[in-house]
Amino acid sequence: xxxxxxxxxxxxxxxxxxxxxxxxxxxxxxxxxxxxxxxxxxxxxxxxxxxxxxxxxxxxxxxxxxxxxxxxxxxxxxxxxxxxxxxxxxxxxxxxxxxxxxxxxxxxxxxxxxxxxxxxxxxxxxxxxxxxxxxxxxxxxxxxxxxxxxxxxxxxxxxxxxxxxxxxxxxxxxxxxxxxxxxxxxxxxxxxxxxxxxxxxxxxxxxxxxxxxxxxxxxxxxxxxxxxxxxxxxxxxxxxxxxxxxxxxxxxxxxxxxxxxxxxxxxxxxxxxxxxxxxxxxxxxxxxxxxxxxxxxxxxxxxxxxxxxxxxxxxxxxxxxxxxxxxxxxxxxxxxxxxxxxxxxxxxxxxxxxxxxxxxxxxxxxxxxxxxxxxxxxxxxxxxxxxxxxxxxxxxxxxxxxxxxxxxxxxxxxxxxxxxxxxxxxxxxxxxxxxxxxxxxxxxxxxxxxxxxxxxxxxxxxxxxxxxxxxxxxxxxxxxxxxxxxxxxxxxxxxxxxxxxxxxxxxxxxxxxxxxxxxxxxxxxxxxxxxxxxxxxx
Amino acid sequence: xxxxxxxxxxxxxxxxxxxxxxxxxxxxxxxxxxxxxxxxxxxxxxxxxxxxxxxxxxxxxxxxxxxxxxxxxxxxxxxxxxxxxxxxxxxxxxxxxxxxxxxxxxxxxxxxxxxxxxxxxxxxxxxxxxxxxxxxxxxxxxxxxxxxxxxxxxxxxxxxxxxxxxxxxxxxxxxxxxxxxxxxxxxxxxxxxxxxxxxxxxxxxxxxxxxxxxxxxxxxxxxxxxxxxxxxxxxxxxxxxxxxxxxxxxxxxxxxxxxxxxxxxxxxxxxxxxxxxxxxxxxxxxxxxxxxxxxxxxxxxxxxxxxxxxxxxxxxxxxxxxxxxxxxxxxxxxxxxxxxxxxxxxxxxxxxxxxxxxxxxxxxxxxxxxxxxxx
Numbered sequence: 001x002x003x004x005x006x007x008x009x010x011x012x013x014x015x016x017x018x019x020x021x022x023x024x025x026x027x028x029x030x031x032x033x034x035x036x037x038x039x040x041x042x043x044x045x046x047x048x049x050x051x052x053x054x055x056x057x058x059x060x061x062x063x064x065x066x067x068x069x070x071x072x073x074x075x076x077x078x079x080x081x082x083x084x085x086x087x088x089x090x091x092x093x094x095x096x097x098x099x100x101x102x103x104x105x106x107x108x109x110x111x112x113x114x115x116x117x118x119x120x121x122x123x124x125x126x127x128x129x130x131x132x133x134x135x136x137x138x139x140x141x142x143x144x145x146x147x148x149x150x151x152x153x154x155x156x157x158x159x160x161x162x163x164x165x166x167x168x169x170x171x172x173x174x175x176x177x178x179x180x181x182x183x184x185x186x187x188x189x190x191x192x193x194x195x196x197x198x199x200x201x202x203x204x205x206x207x208x209x210x211x212x213x214x215x216x217x218x219x220x221x222x223x224x225x226x227x228x229x230x231x232x233x234x235x236x237x238x239x240x241x242x243x244x245x246x247x248x249x250x251x252x253x254x255x256x257x258x259x260x261x262x263x264x265x266x267x268x269x270x271x272x273x274x275x276x277x278x279x280x281x282x283x284x285x286x287x288x289x290x291x292x293x294x295x296x297x298x299x300x301x302x303x304x305x306x307x308x309x310x311x312x313x314x315x316x317x318x319x320x321x322x323x324x325x326x327x328x329x330x331x332x333x334x335x336x337x338x339x340x341x342x343x344x345x346x347x348x349x350x351x352x353x354x355x356x357x358x359x360x361x362x363x364x365x366x367x368x369x370x371x372x373x374x375x376x377x378x379x380x381x382x383x384x385x386x387x388x389x390x391x392x393x394x395x396x397x398x399x400x401x402x403x404x405x406x407x408x409x410x411x412x413x414x415x416x417x418x419x420x421x422x423x424x425x426x427x428x429x430x431x432x433x434x435x436x437x438x439x440x441x442x443x444x445x446x447x448x449x450x451x452x453x454x455x456x457x458x459x460x461x462x463x464x465x466x467x468x469x470x471x472x473x474x475x476x477x478x479x480x481x482x483x484x485x486x487x488x489x490x491x492x493x494x495x496x497x498x499x500x501x502x503x504x505x506x507x508x509x510x511x512x513x514x515x516x517x518x519x520x521x522x523x524x525x526x527x528x529x530x531x532x533x534x535x536x537x538x
Numbered sequence: 539x540x541x542x543x544x545x546x547x548x549x550x551x552x553x554x555x556x557x558x559x560x561x562x563x564x565x566x567x568x569x570x571x572x573x574x575x576x577x578x579x580x581x582x583x584x585x586x587x588x589x590x591x592x593x594x595x596x597x598x599x600x601x602x603x604x605x606x607x608x609x610x611x612x613x614x615x616x617x618x619x620x621x622x623x624x625x626x627x628x629x630x631x632x633x634x635x636x637x638x639x640x641x642x643x644x645x646x647x648x649x650x651x652x653x654x655x656x657x658x659x660x661x662x663x664x665x666x667x668x669x670x671x672x673x674x675x676x677x678x679x680x681x682x683x684x685x686x687x688x689x690x691x692x693x694x695x696x697x698x699x700x701x702x703x704x705x706x707x708x709x710x711x712x713x714x715x716x717x718x719x720x721x722x723x724x725x726x727x728x729x730x731x732x733x734x735x736x737x738x739x740x741x742x743x744x745x746x747x748x749x750x751x752x753x754x755x756x757x758x759x760x761x762x763x764x765x766x767x768x769x770x771x772x773x774x775x776x777x778x779x780x781x782x783x784x785x786x787x788x789x790x791x792x793x794x795x796x797x798x799x800x801x802x803x804x805x806x807x808x809x810x811x812x813x814x815x816x817x818x819x820x821x822x823x824x825x826x827x828x829x830x831x832x833x834x835x836x837x838x839x840x841x842x843x844x845x846x847x848x849x850x851x852x853x854x855x856x857x858x859x860x861x862x863x864x865x866x867x868x869x870x871x872x873x874x875x876x877x878x879x880x881x882x883x884x885x886x887x888x889x890x891x892x893x894x895x896x897x898x899x900x901x902x903x904x905x906x907x908x909x910x911x912x913x
Binding site: 057060061063064065067068069071072074075078079082085086088089090093094096097098099100101103104105107108109110111112115116119195198199200201202203204205207208209210211212214215485486487489490495498499502503505506509510513516517520521522 | 604605607608609611612614615616618619622623626627629630631633634637638640641644645647648649650651652654655656659660662663664711862865866867868869870871872873874875878879881882885886889892893895896899900905906
């Protein structure tokens with residue numbers, strides 16, 4: 001992998017992590033706002049409305065940040081990784097097009113909520129923020145579906161398995177294998193990224209249909225647990241930010257109202273934190289086992305196949321099932337024997353002449369000698385080379401995964417203890433209060449520990465999800481170096497530094513702006529008078 | 539128009555949706571760019587000259603931005619998805635040849651949208667001078683978007699960087715900015731948004747009944763409209779040189795009626811705004827027709843964008859009197875499910891209604907207060 005590709009992977013990760021922060025607040029705050037509005041509706045205590053207002057202001061600033069970092073990620077795909085345009089125009093098109101409904105719906109209902117809050121019947125406000133939340137969740141669902149397709153390319157059937165025999169079948173075949181293999185061979189033979197091919201006028205008509213089922217990426221055995229896992233994680237983080245903030249304020253001020261706020265908003269968060277690792281996490285884990293076997297081997301350090309009844313029970317539902325390791329994968333690569341890419345192409349009725357003809361039609365420069373070399377490449381060599389590339393990340397993936405599990409356990413336990421001191425949970429509260437006094441210091445410690453636990457768990461979990469699918473961007477099909485921009489500007493260090501700087505300034509500046517909105521009281525008239533040269537009211 | 543070129547039905551749908559999205563986006567963005575500059579300017583006056591009226595005026599007109607900016611951004615995203623979905627080849631080519639301009643536009647968006655939200659919600663929470671600076675960041679960053687994205691429009695009208703690239707020569711980072719047509723189009727755009735910003739403010743202030751605010755809005759609108767009387771014809775004449783096909787269609791062909799309507803609306807805008815200004819100066823009252831100024835200005839921008847884009851049909855890229863068909867850039871990788879497209883478009887039109895409802899409550903019914911409410 002060249003240096004520029006590697007650098008852009010890091011920069012892309014930076015942008016995505018910032019986007020994830022804002023998306024978490026986008027998805028988590030509505031839960032808190034709804035809980036507070038219901039409390040206000042029941043109690044008629046204006047304090048709850050004023051707190052809701054403040055959270056709405058923060059949500060609004062956050063939404064703007066989420067929208068622009070989403071735009072950044074979107075343009076990152078088409079501009080830095082333009083090879084993905086072919087996926088956007090096929091497998092990902094239906095989810096991304098429907099995402100427009102979600103995005104537009106989110107914005108208009110958020111604006112309507114912010115404008116009318118406190119001015120209309122509170123039941124209507126709850127309904128409006130609920131509609132906003134549904135659109136926000138729908139948006140998250142669609143984007144996760146696209147990301148899940150990159151990790152488990154549903155609709156490509158046995159195509160990845162032809163080269164990597166240890167991979168599963170990715171659903172019913174909805175694409176033309178000959179077209180995909182021809183494109184892959186031309187990419188290898190030309191030595192150019194995909195953009196050099198797909199930017200040629202008339203290319204799409206020449207290549208023709210590559211996808212028969214436009215909806216194939218929507219609901220897949222990998223996307224369903226991914227969607228649940230990601231959305232629930234985001235809701236937990238977003239709402240825990242509020243809970244931890246109130247925990248901190250309670251600790252600093254001793255104001256009982258902050259504890260009351262925690263009591264109001266913590267119940268739904270508690271339920272989600274309890275089911276995330278135990279139920280949803282389990283389904284996510286089995287999806288990884290089934291559809292990303294190499295990633296699972298990296299997570300469990302399976303250099304060689306071994307037995308572990310506990311992991312096997314969780315992963316395969318059978319304690320006697322071995323944890324498949326890299327030795328078994330390599331064995332399966334070797335089973336391909338001397339089969340070459342040329343022979344594979346021939347089986348799909350692709351000859352050297354037809355490939356050169358296609359290259360000529362696509363205006364792609366292909367050196368005949370290089371094409372011969374590609375066609376003579378043994379599939380087993382490609383398979384083992386990519387396994388080695390994946391294996392090189394075993395240490396980091398495995399350690400990251402287990403630190404994530406540890407962080408999750410800390411969050412899980414902290415949540416239970418917090419619930420037992422904040423609420424009266426009969427025997428559990430009695431037991432916990434023998435060791436921990438229900439004072440403000442412990443509320444602060446436990447809310448902070450839960451927040452740190454869930455945030456760390458999410459950050460590391462996403463790292464494992466993304467890095468664990470390397471060396472591919474589209475699992476078993478395309479490498480990052482095939483998707484990178486052909487523009488020489490993308491390779492320039494100065495440009496890369498500017499992009500990093502813009503992401504940091506906007507991301508960190510935005511977080512600071514949210515902090516100001518959340519913590520500073522309005523002194524509009526004071527500042528107005530100061531601005532016009534008068535003394536402050538106070 | 540070349541009637542021999544056959545455009546498949548799904549491409550036609552793509553072109554129509556794209557045109558709708560671009561025209562709505564341009565109209566909404568015109569509001570926000572112009573209003574942003576005026577807000578920053580009057581915020582500065584408030585701080586530097588201790589002008590309390592300017593402070594309240596800046597805050598009052600900025601409410602339109604808060605409601606509009608994110609929604610206008612949605613339509614920008616719609617354009618991107620429609621382009622990538624219906625015309626992936628064009629996107630692949632543009633992201634290579636126009637790499638720098640697109641990067642500039644994205645960086646501008648990154649700064650612009652959060653700074654609008656931050657400007658509004660930190661008003662009264664941070665020191666006035668810092669807030670004033672934030673206002674200028676907000677106002678100026680907006681212009682980075684047309685600075686970058688207008689190269690795409692200039693290139694599909696009269697290829698400059700793309701022509702060099704397809705001719706086999708290397709292109710530099712700034713090649714796209716070497717197009718003369720681009721600079722004329724940009725000038726035309728900048729004057730338009732500033733003029734529209736003024737007229738929209740005049741309309742909103744007319745609802746409030748603030749004579750001073752209306753006068754400022756009309757003065758700004760008219761000033762930049764006068765400059766447009768230079769930039770507009772200049773762009774039109776430039777088309778005769780750089781894109782004669784479009785020039786002919788607009789001037790003598792099928793788009794003449796739309797072009798004539800646009801000219802009539804401009805004349806009406808001049809007459810109404812001049813009349814309003816005279817009445818304001820002589821009688822110090824707001825004429826009844828003043829609320830119409832903003833909508834007329836927006837309609838002119840909407841029509842202007844349609845003329846600029848759709849007059850090239852059946853081509854996507856024009857080359858003097860010929861062009862490249864959209865088929866060359868279209869998506870044949872899959873059969874696009876048109877029923878889904880229709881559902882999406884219908885919903886997006888529905889969101890325009892919700893946006894207008896929010897705008898009505900925020901501005902006309904003044905649910906969004908000028909003085910920030912204590913929480």
